Amino acid sequence: MRYHSPSTFEDAARIAAAAQGVTRFLAGGTDVLVQLRSGHVLPDDLIDLKKIPGTYDIAQTEDGGWRIGIAVPGAALGAHAGLCKDWPGVVEGMELVGSTQVQGRATLAGNLCNGSPAADSVPGLVAAGATVEITGPEGTRSLPVAEVPVGPGKTALTAGEVISAIVLPPRGDKAGDAYLRFIPRTEMDIAVVGAAVSLRLDGDTIAEARVALGAVAPTVLLVAEAAEAIVGTTLDDSAMDALAAAASAACNPIDDKRGTAAFRIEVAGVMAKRAARIAYDRAKGASA
Amino acid sequence: MSKIHVTTTVNGDEVEFLADPRETLLDCLRDKLGMTGSKEGCGTGDCGACSVTLDGTLVCSCLVLGVEADGKQVGTIEGVAEGGVLHPLQKKFIEHAALQCGFCTPGILVAAKALLEQNPNPTETEVRYWLAGNLCRCTGYDKIVRAVMDAAADLRGEAA
Amino acid sequence: MPKDELKELHLVGTRPDRPDGLDKVTGRARYGADISAPGMLWAAVVRSPHAHARILKIDSTKAEALDGVKAVVTRADFPTGLTGEDWNLQENTMAGEVALYDGHAVAAVAATSALIAQEAARLIEVDYEVLPHVTDVDDAIKPDAPAIRPGAADASVPEGMPPNVVRYIEFGHGDVAAGFDDADLVMEKSYKTEATHQGYIEPHACLGQLGEDGRGEMWVCTQGHWFIRRMCTAVLGIEAAQLRVTPSEIGGGFGGKTTIFMEPLSLALSRKAGGRPVKLVMSRSEVLRATGPTASASMDVKIGMKKDGSITAGRAEFRMQGGAFPDAPVDMALYCAFAGYKMPAVEHIGYDVLANRPKCAAYRAPGSPMGAFAVESLVDEMSRDLGLDPIDVRLKNAVVEGDRASYGPKFGSIGLVECLEAAKAHPNLQAPLGPNQGRGVACGYWFNHGGETSVSMAISEDGTAQVSIGTPDIGGLRASIALMTAETLGIPYEDVRVNVVETGALGVNEPTHGSRATFASGLGAVEAARQAIGEMCKRAANEWGIDAEAVEWVDGAAQPAGPNAGKFPPMTIAEIAGKMGSTGGPISGHHESVPEGVGASFGTHVVDVEVDPETGRTTILRYLVVQDAGRAIHPSYVEGQYQGGAAQGIGWALNEEYVYGEDGRLQNPIFLDYRVPVASDLPMIDTVIVEVPNPGHPYGVRGVGETGITPPLPAIANAIHAATGARMRHLPMTPAKVLAALKA
């Protein structure tokens, strides 16, 4: 295995594009090293991105959104007051990843690019309408997070392309988001179901909403029907029931060691309801 | 496979070693530097027995490559007692019988120390969630949590 | 020892710092993988990816061509002609003609680095012919199941049984049919438990060295190094005394480190590599795939009960698979199942069934948790149906000293009633419960064990004492042995050093298993100390010119036994030891036995849970362990055993299980998916130590290690029922299962 530590994204992209065998980027390494250890993925070239200047930065963009460096670990997101105030749901999704120790390393970009349908930070990013900035051999482009995963373990990135930043839109007023997952234990499990809700209020009424589900289909789902079920409501009981029904109906899960399909479908509705309640309360001004 | 020369600081001492890029920091600490206090319980980030600090951040050393430690500050269990004086956590672990087999103990002490450095007055729930990545199969965690809370009180200068 | 005498103890029952504490909080203590040797090689093992497959060919040419590879071994490197359990051990260490489970070793390699060894293992090519497999116990016992090892059944199995039944058990007493007729309520239910793993955090590790001359050394993490010696030498066909085995500190075992899995491989590789030492350390997934989890069980239980709660008869039929080898603990499960109850009539039937899974090993009270899950669930269900309090029903039927046990023998002194009374009196039983919350109670039992014991004690020149024991210290043993030795000698706790010594230093010792270490090594240490005291009294008597019988030992000194013996100032242990070189030589004591006076231990657990009605997730709110310790030598470590046992039982009840896919491969061989309880899953675990002294031990000790894992399984099922009305009869009670039961 060759270890590279380029100092620009352009170099990283160039090394990746030129590599012949199995290539991996190294952000926090909490997926890469596990796969290396188990022998599932033995890279020929490993490209460490953490020496690239600026990858640990979290910065406000000109329009009031946020630009997050690709090496920022979960713990640093959680420690950033401004980000937590604007996007508590995105932050809590990432903070659910692994243990305190894993939080010291694991990144949003790694979580996204590893391509697990159960990745905890992804539904929150999708609900938030986040985008990624991609650097490739041909230059840079931008892509909605929702379009990055294309299947379990697969992304829309082409050979040599590397994510160079995660971009969150401006939050705006009277808005809130939340992410909840279901796991059998209290910690240290992979999500059986994950649900993120981002919404904006007009008075007490939901004016806009986005609902995203994880671990219930080959990729993260943005469920328009679930959002429609609560838009125009004050999240009364019938809106909640409609949300749960729409969320459950959108699921296309599998039975596996972590949960049955029937359970995932049922609990997706429950998680969506509970996340919507938290997002709603946050939009009304409850602190995260 | 060519090896890479790594210079790093472990518990304040500068050390050097040659690492195959596939070797983890845990492998390097244990097999190259003879610092076997950090344990491998899983090698996949699930048990916390390998906990160390890297530039002050708590991490699993099994999830860090040895080559990534270049130029960094590593803190291990061997550095928790300073100048032969036990850290209050170490004293309280012995006093409360917070270890049975003791295999999880180094990782838990390193993790608990990191907790108390950033939160001197944690609640029981905060201790339990902070340590959720440190598996202990012997104790049921009861005495571990008590020892951490008691050490925190001690460090705050309060009598338990 | 009578109760009032126990009250005068100075040290036993106190909580001093453990002697090995400092090493273990500083990272200095050396565990299995922590040692290296000059010229050492690293080993890696090639394992079958199939649940059942004939090994057609093993080609190691590419591996051997790799720079740094020094030896490759396969089954061809082991002697032939072994029989019985020795053959089982050899076959499990390294597959012969057929790989019997996913993870079964088929070859091993030693090289100059761990990375080279791993790469070489990947280069060893094995051709398999995949055979039909079966992993579930109920499937494995079907008449048309794939036959795993034809001819493996023992003489107990009647003609015409399904092919994978290798042992059949039947015992009982009384007229069961009449008992059921007599009952006001008869219920029969079926239960199932899945296999779980001990989950010790330290993977198996050893450093083995074996020369051409058949002499060798081994450093190994184990609960019992004489067992390692016997098993390794049997598997390799060398003489037992030629292998010296030194135990490392041990990072947990819970029964799983009482046998061998890969240890002979390091020796075989070493022999082939010209005697260079070989280090072999398992990965976590190797531990889960290829060491010894517990059995999985399928059980039918029938009980007859009168309206007042008295049990009239019981019947248990248990089927267990313990992997592709005989020895699932179905017998133990049956012995323990009704052990807490006076049974006028009882019938037990057991089937030991082979399946394509790893060879099971002991796990904390092997068998007892499964049996308790079935019986204690049914007793709870019947008590509730009859409108009776579950603790009262247990008290009504509880066995006491002198009663005949459900499995035959008469009980000596036991403390079940005392445990039930203490549980009843505990404040946790008064705690109010909210919506979706429920309380469950259950009892558990373990026989405990004596076993071969050899202990030495020597007095040093300054009057301090050193004790050599052969049972590895897995959780504070040194402290307890030092307390008992110091108490007996009448010297300070700090003056005793306890060493866990290698096989060359003592006679055969059984492992730290069967909850025996504090009991048996403790008894040995006390007896050895008493022997030394006798000698010291003699030395004092000689000096005073009086009879040795006229000297007594009080508070660490010899003194005349009474006014008639003469008037001499007490002679302290330090004074006697200081001149022992000139008064007859070294003073020591030694004890060897198979202690008979084992004291069984009962326990009662009470748990409060809350079940999320929308997700089926169970949260443990409160947990109480009450158990009879006989006598708690170091109460902190007794509590620790109670708490640790309860935590393991909670894991077994709620989330832990071996999950096999259709392909027969283990789906969850990492801790992320094999879900042991984490710190945030549990509340504090309250404990009450009941002390009904065991007359068979000088300080009244019973074993305490094992019983505690048993009650949580049924107690939690009973609590979930109380909270939700759903009766869970299949472990683990995962959210998906509970939610399905709630919807049913």
Ligand SMILES: Cc1cc2nc3c(=O)[nH]c(=O)nc-3n(C[C@H](O)[C@H](O)[C@H](O)COP(=O)(O)OP(=O)(O)OC[C@H]3O[C@@H](n4cnc5c(N)ncnc54)[C@H](O)[C@@H]3O)c2cc1C
């Ligand atoms: C104990 C443990 C618990 C875990 N628990 C959870 C959990 O609860 N929820 C969860 O979702 N995940 C969990 N994970 C998985 C993992 O921690 C997360 O997926 C994490 O966010 C990955 O981030 P990383 O920075 O460590 O990624 P890395 O391991 O560095 O990389 C992961 C993948 O992303 C690619 N990659 C990384 N950065 C880029 C980039 N900038 N551009 C393009 N490709 C890139 C890499 O090539 C690699 O394929 C857990 C892992 C462990 C070890």
Ligand code: FES
């Ligand atoms: S060994 Fe690193 S987390 Fe288990």
Ligand code: FES
């Ligand atoms: S004390 Fe044994 S694992 Fe914690």
